[in-house]
Amino acid sequence: MGWLRKKKKKKPKSDVVSESGAQLLEDLIECCDGKSNPIKFFSANEIRKATNNFSYSNFVHELAYYYVWYSGKNENHPMILIKKSGELGEDLLCRDIAVSSMVSGHKNFLKLVGCCLESEDPAMVYNGVKKHYQLEISEQPWKRRMKIAEDIATALAYLHTAFPRPFVYRSLSLRKILLDEDGVAKLNDFSYCVSIPEGETFVKVDEKAHGFYSYLDDNYKSGGVVSEKTDVFAFGMFMGLTLLLGNRSIEEEEEESQGGGSNTDYDFDSMRKRLAQNVMSKLKEDRRMEEIADPKMIEKMGQISEQELCQMEAFRILSLRCIGPREEVPTMVEVAKELKKIQTSLYNDSSSP
Template sequence: MGWFWRKMNKKRTLERGAMVLKDLIELGHGISNPIKFFSADEILKATNNFSKSNHVFRLAYYSDWYSGKNENHPMILIKKRARFWSLRTDLMCRDIAVSSMVSGHKNFLKLVGCCLELEKPVLVYDGVKKHYRLKISEQTWKRRMKIAEDIATALAYLHTAFPRPFVYRTLFPWNILLDEDGVAKLIDFSFCVSIPEGETFVRVDRAEGFYSWLLDDSGISLDRVVSEKTDVFAFGMFMGRRLLLGNRRIGEKEESEGGGSDTGYASKMKRRVQNVMSKLKEDRRMEEIADPKMIEKMGHISEQELCQMNAFLMLSRRCIGPSEEVPTMVEVAKELKKIQRSPYNDSSSPSDETQFDSAQDISSSVILSNQT
C-alpha cells in the first residue's frame, strides 16, 4: 500500500503548489521572494519529529511553533497548525503566498519556505532572531506606542506596496510577534484578501474576526464588505481596546443568546464593539481609562506621557469614526511616529485635525524605510 500513499501524497502536494502559484499570480502579479519547498522528511528531521524540546510556543488555539535547523539554515522557526484546527487548505496556501510577498519588510517574518507534503502545510521562517508572543500586559507605555507604529506600518505596506491592495482583516494580539530587539511583526495572512483593480472594496463569503464589517454612519454593516477602512477600524480598536484600555471589558455584559448562528454572533460582536467605542469616546481622565497594570508599573504619569496618551486616544477615535473621515493606514503610521517624537506640553497639545505630508513623502519615509 506504500505506493498508493506516495501517489496520494504527490497529488496533494501538486494541488497545494498550484494553489500557492495561483495566488501569487492573481494577487501579486507574480511578485514574491524566492522560497524553498521542504520535504516532509526535512521538516521532521529539523524538528526532531515535532518534539516537545523543539516546541517554542502556541499562539491562541490554532498554531504551534517549533525551532529547528538543517544544513542550509542554522536556525529556523516552523509554524504548524494545531491538530484540532480545521483551517481550509486554500487559506493555508493564501498564508504562504502572501507571506512570500511581504517577507522582505522588517515588520513581517522572513519566510524561508514551506512544506506541502504533510497533512497540514507548514511555514518555515528565518529564526536567527528569537521571537516571542505579544503579551500586552507586560509592555510599558513606550513599548506599546512602538508596537502600534510597527503594526500600522505593516498594514500600510499591505495597502500600498502591491498592484492590488491587501486587506488583512484579522488583527488580533496573537497574530503579532515580538523579536528579541522589540520589533513587532504581523503574521498569518490566511484571511487576507486583495481588492480588485479599479475597485475600493470587495465582498467576502465569510466575516472573519471581530471587525470584518465596514463601519458606516449607522454602525457596523453586516454586508461583508471589506476595504482598507476595515483594517483602519480594526487598528483603531486595537489601539484603544488593547493597548490603551488593556482589554478590560468595562461595563460589558456577556450575552449568551444567538447561539452559534452567523446573525447571532454578528449581533453580539456589534454590541461588544459599540460598547468599547462608547468607552473610548467618553470624556474621562486618562488615569481612569488607561490599563491599570500599565499605570501601576509607571507609578507616575509625566506630562509628556499624558499628552502622548491623549494624542493616541484621539487617533484611535479617528480610526473608528465615520467611514468618510477615517485616515489611511499610511497617515496613521506617520502620526504614531510623530506622537512618539513630539515633545508635547500644555501650549502645544495635539489637535483632532492633524496635518500630514504628501502621500509620496509619507510612503517613502514610513513605508520604504522599514524594508530590509
C-alpha cells in the same frame, strides 16, 4: 455520534502535493503576478528532522488560530521558526504562503524561507535569526505599546501601498503579532488577506466576515465589503481597546463564546455587540486618562509625566479618528506617520527612557 464517525481516507502524498502546489501557484499568480520571492519546498522528513519530530523541547507556542509554532534548525539556517497548520483549509494556507513571500523583506513581517506541502499538516518555514515571543499586552510599558502600534500600522500601510493592487489584511488580532527579542512587532498570518481589483476601491467577499466582532466595521459585517478602511477601523479599535485600555478580555471572551459558550447565533451576536458597545463607550468617556488607561500599565508606570499623558490622549484621539465616519478616516500611511510624530514630538522634553 461524533466518536463513531469514520476516518477520512487519506489521499496519496503525490495527490496532496500536486493539489496544494496548483493552489499555491494560482495564488502566487493572482497576488504577485508570479514575481514573488523565492520559496524553498521542504520535504516532510526535513521538517521533522529540523524540529526533532516536533518534540516538546522545540515547541514555541500556539500563537494563532489553526497554527502551532516550533523552533528548529537545518544545515543552512542555525535558527528557523516553523508554523505547522492544523485545521486551516488548503486555500487559506496557500494565500498565507503567497502573501508572506511578497512581504518577506519588510522589517515588520517574518522572513519566509519556504514551505512543506506534502504532509497532512503543511508547514511554513521562517528565518528565525532572533527569538520571537507572543505579544502579551499586560507586560508592555507605554513606550513599547506606542512602538508596537507604529510597527503594525507600518505593516498594514505596506500591504496597502507597496504593490500594484492594495492588499487588505482584514483579520487583525493580538494573536497575529509576534515580538522579536529587540521588541520589534511583526504581523503574520495572511490567510484572509484579499486584494482589491485594479481601478477599484473595494472588493466584496462571499464568506462570513472573519475577525473579532469589535474590530469589524459595519460595511464588512453586514455586506462583506472590504476596503483599506476595513483595516483602518480594525487598527483604530486595536489601538484604543487593546493597547490603550489593555482590554485583551474582549478577544478572549469572544473566543470562549465562539468555542461553545453561546447556545445560539443570536446569543453570540448579542454578546459581541454588548462587549463592543461597553468598551467603545469607555474609550469615548470624558474622564482623566489615568482612570481609563490600562490599570496594569498605570500601576507599573508609577508617576506619569505630563508628556506621557499628552501622548495617551493623542493616541486615543487618533484611534477614534480611525473608527469615525468613513469619509473622514485617515489612511494607514497617515496613521503610521502620526504615531511616529506622537512618539517623537511629545517626548522631546522628557528624560524618561
